[in-house]
Amino acid sequence: MLVIVALLAVVALWVWWTYPRVGNVLFELIARVEAWRSGVKAVTVPIKGMTLATYQGGDAHAPALLLLHGFSADKGVWLGFARHFTPDYRVIIPDLAGHGKNAFVAGGDYSIDAQARRMVALLDACHLDKVHVIGSSMGAYVASWLATHYPERVLSLGLIGAAGVHLPQPNEVEALVNSGDNPFLIRNRAQFDRFFGMTMAAPPFIPEVLLAAEAQSYIQRREELTEIFANFSDSPRMEPWLPQVRVPSLILWGREDRMVPVASAQTWHQGIPHARLEILDGIGHLPMVESTEQTAAHCRELLEQAKVYASIRP
Known part of the structure; x- marks a missing residue:
């Protein structure tokens, strides 16, 4: 009996130890597919002081489309979205510094200004x-x-569930951060499950083995x-600079966004009065994942508007 118990314990330990690792392997395979x-x-691009992991595709001579992921995510969140644009655009999807395949460097400066300067260096490279x-x-x-700070480099601007302005009303994430319980900074699986539940109102099916791997990564x-x-x-909030945005702009939000409240969309819209505002019912913080085709359609309208704007701009 003791032998059986011991064997079961060994099997349980092995499953516990390898389960997230299996998820990591599956994540990599799925990402490649x-x-x-x-x-x-996958293309690694050297810039001053570091290299940036990117996905790149599409016609090298077509207009370029740069896709930027959010905090704690990586370039993989854009893959389903990107397939709607690679036939007509040169698509570049970087991991921002400290994220994804890019090495984290303590004291490396992860401010918005520094991340933007790295994107300019990426464009140059x-x-x-x-x-x-x-x-x-x-x-x-x-x-x-x-x-706003490198306007000569930007043809159009799409903002999805944008962070970067003062929140106009109490917000769940802000309240948790102020209480010392930042939902992004995860110690255990229960905290990860809470965080994941906040990211999307209509998430696609994700197998448990992948969630286990993602939870371990966050921990x-x-x-x-x-x-x-x-x-x-x-980093400084964007309100003082928003009137400087001159290019065609889209503000896109999920009405059920728990990470950045939908009321923030009005702040962006007031700051960029010429921007088009679209709010998607039943969608949370990641519309490009939750409702990929609808999000891509709105963004394609933005890019078509930018073509017209470029043709008449003096």
């Missing part, structure tokens, strides 16, 4: 003068910084994410 389906390849840029959450913060990266969060959340 999705990248292939979207027509992008890719020999691109101008791009359309679409960002999600913190990536939208970086995108708006690019449009292991907790100290790194703490520093990155402090750097980006201490």
